[in-house]
Amino acid sequence: MLNLEEQLISIIKEFKKGNVTVDDTLEELGFNSISIIQLVVKIEEKFQIEFSDEELDASNYDTVYSFLEYIEKKVN
Numbered sequence: 001m002l003n004l005e006e007q008l009i010s011i012i013k014e015f016k017k018g019n020v021t022v023d024d025t026l027e028e029l030g031f032n033s034i035s036i037i038q039l040v041v042k043i044e045e046k047f048q049i050e051f052s053d054e055e056l057d058a059s060n061y062d063t064v065y066s067f068l069e070y071i072e073k074k075v076n
Helices: 005-013 033-047 065-074
Strands: none
Touching: 005 033, 005 065, 033 065
């Protein structure tokens, strides 16, 4: 079974092909506001978590790692 980091990167690669690391910013990966919302929906479905309205502020998730931290907090 893939760990959380590998699962998250796998989801991101559904949107953006190529090398993805936890240090990448969503901007570097070419995400825009619409693709970020689509990413959040995929993350919610995959990990069976929910982002509250306050948590959906895109400035909270500028890097892949920031999403990973949030997921780890919610699933543990």
